[in-house]
Amino acid sequence: MDAGQLQAYLVKEFPQAFGPGRAHEVVRVDAGGIGLKLEAGDEHLRPGATVSGPAMMGLADIAAYAAILAAIGPVPLAVTTNFSINFLRKPEPGAIIADASLLKLGQRLAVCEVGLRAPATGADPYAQAGEEALYAHAVTTYSIPPRAI
Amino acid sequence: MDAGQLQAYLVKEFPQAFGPGRAHEVVRVDAGGIGLKLEAGDEHLRPGATVSGPAMMGLADIAAYAAILAAIGPVPLAVTTNFSINFLRKPEPGAIIADASLLKLGQRLAVCEVGLRAPATGADPYAQAGEEALYAHAVTTYSIPPRAI
Amino acid sequence: MDAGQLQAYLVKEFPQAFGPGRAHEVVRVDAGGIGLKLEAGDEHLRPGATVSGPAMMGLADIAAYAAILAAIGPVPLAVTTNFSINFLRKPEPGAIIADASLLKLGQRLAVCEVGLRAPATGADPYAQAGEEALYAHAVTTYSIPPRAI
Amino acid sequence: MDAGQLQAYLVKEFPQAFGPGRAHEVVRVDAGGIGLKLEAGDEHLRPGATVSGPAMMGLADIAAYAAILAAIGPVPLAVTTNFSINFLRKPEPGAIIADASLLKLGQRLAVCEVGLRAPATGADPYAQAGEEALYAHAVTTYSIPPRAI
Numbered sequence: 348m349d350a351g352q353l354q355a356y357l358v359k360e361f362p363q364a365f366g367p368g369r370a371h372e373v374v375r376v377d378a379g380g381i382g383l384k385l386e387a388g389d390e391h392l393r394p395g396a397t398v399s400g401p402a403m404m405g406l407a408d409i410a411a412y413a414a415i416l417a418a419i420g421p422v423p424l425a426v427t428t429n430f431s432i433n434f435l436r437k438p439e440p441g442a443i444i445a446d447a448s449l450l451k452l453g454q455r456l457a458v459c460e461v462g463l464r465a466p467a468t469g470a471d472p473y474a475q476a477g478e479e480a481l482y483a484h485a486v487t488t489y490s491i492p493p494r495a496i
Numbered sequence: 497m498d499a500g501q502l503q504a505y506l507v508k509e510f511p512q513a514f515g516p517g518r519a520h521e522v523v524r525v526d527a528g529g530i531g532l533k534l535e536a537g538d539e540h541l542r543p544g545a546t547v548s549g550p551a552m553m554g555l556a557d558i559a560a561y562a563a564i565l566a567a568i569g570p571v572p573l574a575v576t577t578n579f580s581i582n583f584l585r586k587p588e589p590g591a592i593i594a595d596a597s598l599l600k601l602g603q604r605l606a607v608c609e610v611g612l613r614a615p616a617t618g619a620d621p622y623a624q625a626g627e628e629a630l631y632a633h634a635v636t637t638y639s640i641p642p643r644a645i
Numbered sequence: 646m647d648a649g650q651l652q653a654y655l656v657k658e659f660p661q662a663f664g665p666g667r668a669h670e671v672v673r674v675d676a677g678g679i680g681l682k683l684e685a686g687d688e689h690l691r692p693g694a695t696v697s698g699p700a701m702m703g704l705a706d707i708a709a710y711a712a713i714l715a716a717i718g719p720v721p722l723a724v725t726t727n728f729s730i731n732f733l734r735k736p737e738p739g740a741i742i743a744d745a746s747l748l749k750l751g752q753r754l755a756v757c758e759v760g761l762r763a764p765a766t767g768a769d770p771y772a773q774a775g776e777e778a779l780y781a782h783a784v785t786t787y788s789i790p791p792r793a794i
Numbered sequence: 795m796d797a798g799q800l801q802a803y804l805v806k807e808f809p810q811a812f813g814p815g816r817a818h819e820v821v822r823v824d825a826g827g828i829g830l831k832l833e834a835g836d837e838h839l840r841p842g843a844t845v846s847g848p849a850m851m852g853l854a855d856i857a858a859y860a861a862i863l864a865a866i867g868p869v870p871l872a873v874t875t876n877f878s879i880n881f882l883r884k885p886e887p888g889a890i891i892a893d894a895s896l897l898k899l900g901q902r903l904a905v906c907e908v909g910l911r912a913p914a915t916g917a918d919p920y921a922q923a924g925e926e927a928l929y930a931h932a933v934t935t936y937s938i939p940p941r942a943i
Contacts, residue, residue, distance in 0.1 A: 363539070390512070390539075400557055400576050405550030427549050428754060429727050429786060431580040431878050433905050433933060435898040450931050451882040455753060456726060456788070458880050460931070484897050484907070486880060486933060488727060488786075490754070577903060578876050578935060580729050582756050582784060584749040599782050600733040604902060605875060605937070607731050609782070633748050633758070635731060635784060637876060637935075639903070661837070688810070688837075698855055698874050703848030725847050729878040 348417050350376040356421060357413065364409065371406070373413065374473035380448030381417050382473050383410045384466070387443065396440045398482075403443065403463055404432055407485035410445035411459035415489055418452055424492045425457070432485040439465050443482065446475050450486075454493065461485040497566050499525040505570060506562065513558065520555070522562065523622035529597030530566050531622050532559045533615070536592065545589045547631075552592065552612055553581055556634035559594035560608035564638055567601055573641045574606070581634040588614050592631065595624050599635075603642065610634040646715050648674040654719060655711065662707065669704070671711065672771035678746030679715050680771050681708045682764070685741065694738045701741065701761055702730055705783035708743035709757035713787055716750055722790045723755070730783040737763055741780065744773050748784075752791065759783040795864050797823040803868060804860065811856065818853070820860065821920035827895030828864050829920050830857045831913070834890065843887045845929075850890065850910055851879055854932035857892035858906035862936055865899055871939045872904070879932040886912050890929065893922050897933075901940065908932040 348356065354373040358366040365371050370391065375382030383406065385391065391402035408427060415425055444466050451458040463483040466472035497505065503522040507515040514520050519540065524531030532555065534540065540551035557576060564574055593615050600607040612632040615621035646654065652671040656664040663669050668689065673680030681704065683689065689700035706725060713723055742764050749756040761781040764770035795803065801820040805813040812818050817838065822829030830853065832838065838849035855874060862872055891913050898905040910930040913919035 400579070401550065401554030404553045404557070404579065408549055408553070426586075427583055429580070429582050430549070430553065431578070431729060431933070433578050433897065433935065434576055435905060437575075450880065450928060458882060458931070481897060484905070484933065486878070486931065488880065580784070580878060582748065582786065584756060599731065599779060607733060607782070630748060633756070633784065635729070635782065637731065698877070699848065699852030702851045702855070702877065706847055706851070724884075725881055727878070727880050728847070728851065729876070731876050732874055735873075 348376070348420060353381065353413060353417055356416060360423070361409070371409065374444070375475065376417050377475075379475050380446060381410065381414045382475065383413060383445045383447070384473065385443045385445070397438050398443055400434060403434070403438070403483050404430070404485075406443060406445050407432060407461040407463060407483065408487060410447040410461050411485070411487040411489065414447035414449055414459050415452070415457050415491065418449060419491075422491055425489045427487060428490045429488040430485065431487070432483055434483045435481050438482040442466055444473060455491065457489045457491055459487050459489070461487065497525070497569060502530065502562060502566055505565060509572070510558070520558065523593065524624065525566050526624075528624050529595060530559065530563045531624065532562060532594045532596070533622065534592045534594070546587050547592055549583060552583070552587070552632050553579070553634075555592060555594050556581060556610040556612060556632065557636060559596040559610050560634070560636040560638065563596035563598055563608050564601070564606050564640065567598055571640055574638045576636060577639045578637040579634065580636070581632055583632045584630050587612075587631040591615055593622060604640065606638045606640055608636050608638070610636065646674070646718060651679065651711060651715055654714060658721070659707070669707065672742065673773065674715050677773050678744060679708065679712045680773065681711060681743045681745070682771065683741045683743070695736050696741055698732060701732070701736070701781050702728070704741060704743050705730060705759040705761060705781065706785060708745035708759050709783070709785040709787065712745035712747055712757050713750070713755050713789065716747060720789055723787045725785060726788045727786040728783065729785070730781055732781045733779050736761075736780040740764055742771060753789065755787045755789055757785050757787070759785065795823070795867060800828065800860060800864055803863060807870070808856070818856065821891070822922065823864050826922050827893060828857065828861045829922065830860060830892045830894070831920065832890045832892070844885050845890055847881060850881070850885070850930050851877070851932075853890060853892050854879060854908040854910060854930065855934060857894040857908050858932070858934040858936065861894035861896055861906050862899070862904050862938065865896060866938075869938055872936045874934060875937045876935040877932065878934070879930055881930045882928050885929040889913055891920060902938065904936045904938055906934050906936070908934065
C-alpha cells in the first residue's frame with residue numbers, strides 16, 4: 348500500500364484516530380518503512396503539555412501495524428502479541444513522528460522497530476531520521492494470519 | 497497510602513482518568529500490591545466491544561505507578577523508563593482489573609509486575625487473583641527520585 | 646512429563662547442561678510449573694563468585710522450555726522468539742533456583758514467566774516460592790509447532 | 795576508548811571471553827557504536843552447529859557493555875538492569891557480528907540497541923550493516939554509576 352492507500356485504510360478502520368480533525372496521519376511510506384505523525388490534543392497530554400506515555404505507546408503500536416499493512420496489504424486479523432518500549436527523553440511540546448520499520452516479516456510473526464521523535468526542521472520534516480534524539484524506542488511483535496506470499 | 501488516599505491522590509493528579517464519571521478506580525490496596533478497575537468506555541474499545549491494546553497498556557502503566565505510590569507515598573517525579581507487555585487472550589467485554597505488585601523497590605528503580613484479567617465472580621471480585629486466565633501480563637520499570645527510606 | 650521424565654529428556658537433549666556432573670537439574674514439576682536448579686561452576690561465575698547475567702539468562706530460557714515440555718511433552722522444534730529479563734538483586738553465592746510457570750499455552754505461542762532466587766532454607770528448598778527476593782524475573786515467548794491437543 | 799583500548803580492557807576484565815584463543819573480539823569502534831565478533835566454539839553451539847540462544851544473549855549483553863565503555867571509558871560498576879531480545883532468524887554456521895549503538899546515555903541509565911548478524915562478504919566484513927537480515931535484535935538498559943561528564 349502507498350501512503351494514500353494506507354491513510355485511507357486507517358481512516359476506515361480507526362475513525363477515532365485517523366481522518367479529518369483526528370490526531371494521527373500517515374506522512375511517509377517508502378522502502379524503509381512508514382512514518383506516522385501524532386498532532387497531540389488534550390487527551391494525549393499530561394501536565395506540562397508533553398505527550399503522555401500511554402499516548403506514545405498507542406502511537407508506536409499503531410505505527411507498527413501500519414508498517415505491516417504497507418508491506419503485505421490489509422490484514423485485519425493481525426494482533427499485537429508483545430510490545431516493549433524504552434522511554435529515553437521527555438518529549439518537546441508539539442507533534443511526534445513515529446518511524447516504523449520491519450525487522451522480520453515471517454509467515455506467522457512480524458517484528459517491528461519504532462522510533463519516536465520530533466519532526467525534523469529541514470526540507471522534509473517527515474523523512475526517516477536517525478536515532479540521535481529519540482523520545483522513545485519500541486519493538487513490537489504482531490501475530491499475522493497465514494497468507495499467500 | 498491506603499485505598500482511599502490512593503484514589504484521592506489519583507483523582508487529583510489524573511482527573512481525566514479517575515473520579516466521578518471516570519473510567520479508572522482503585523479497588524484494592526493490601527500487602528500484595530494494588531488493584532485498579534477499568535470500566536471501559538467507547539474511547540477504550542475497538543470493534544467487537546473489547547478493550548483495545550493501547551487502553552490495556554495505559555491501564556497497566558498507571559497500575560504500576562499506583563503500586564509505587566501505595567508503597568512509598570506520593571512521588572510525582574517518578575517516570576516510566578521501560579514497559580513490556582505480552583497480550584495473552586482477547587479480553588471479554590466488561591470491566592478489566594489490573595493487579596500490580598512490586599518485584600523491586602530500590603533507591604533509584606522500581607520494577608512492577610501487572611496482570612490484567614476479568615473481575616472474579618466470587619465474593620470479592622477485586623481480590624488478587626491467580627494467573628489462570630490473564631488477558632495480558634506487563635512488567636514495567638519506573639525511575640524514582642532519591643528519597644529518605 | 647513428570648520430574649524424572651523431564652530430567653531424562655533434558656539429559657539427552659542438552660548433555661552439556663544436564664546429567665552427572667553437570668550444572669543444571671530438574672528439582673520440581675507440579676501443577677504450578679517446574680523448578681530447575683543451577684549449581685554454578687566457574688564458567689557461570691564472574692568476579693566475586695556470583696552468577697553472571699548471561700548464565701542467569703541461559704537458566705531462565707531453559708527453565709521456560711522445560712515448563713513447556715512438562716505441559717505438552719517433547720516438542721523439539723520449539724524456539725524462543727522473545728526473551729525479556731529484569732535483573733533485580735545481585736545473587737548470593739551458591740545455587741540458583743528457577744521457577745517457571747506458563748502464562749499462556751496457545752496453538753502457536755507459549756508465554757512463560759520465570760523467577761530466579763536462592764533455594765529456600767525450609768523443609769523443601771525447591772518448593773515454589775514467592776517473589777519477595779527474586780534475583781531476576783524473566784518473561785519469554787516460545788513459538789511451538791502445530792500439534793494435536 | 796578506541797578499538798585497541800577496548801579490546802585490552804575486555805581481555806583484562808573478561809579473560810574467559812576475550813584474548814588469545816578466546817571466542818570474542820572487538821572488530822569496530824566508531825561514532826556509530828561498536829562491533830564485536832563471536833567465533834563460536836563448541837560451547838556456543840547447539841545441534842546443527844548454529845549458535846545457541848543463550849550464546850547470542852551473552853554476546854548482545856557484552857556488546858552493549860562494550861558500547862558504553864567506548865563512550866564513557868571504564869565503568870566497572872555498570873550493571874544490566876533490563877535485557878530484551880527478539881530472535882528473528884536461525885543463524886548460519888560461522889561467526890556472528892554484534893553491532894551495538896547507544897540510544898541514550900544519561901546520568902544513571904544507558905540504553906543500547908544491538909543487532910546480531912553474519913559478517914558481510916564485502917571489503918570490510920565488520921562495517922556496521924543494515925537490518926536486512928538480522929539473526930536477533932536486542933535492547934538493553936544498564937545502570938551506570940554517577941560520574942563527571
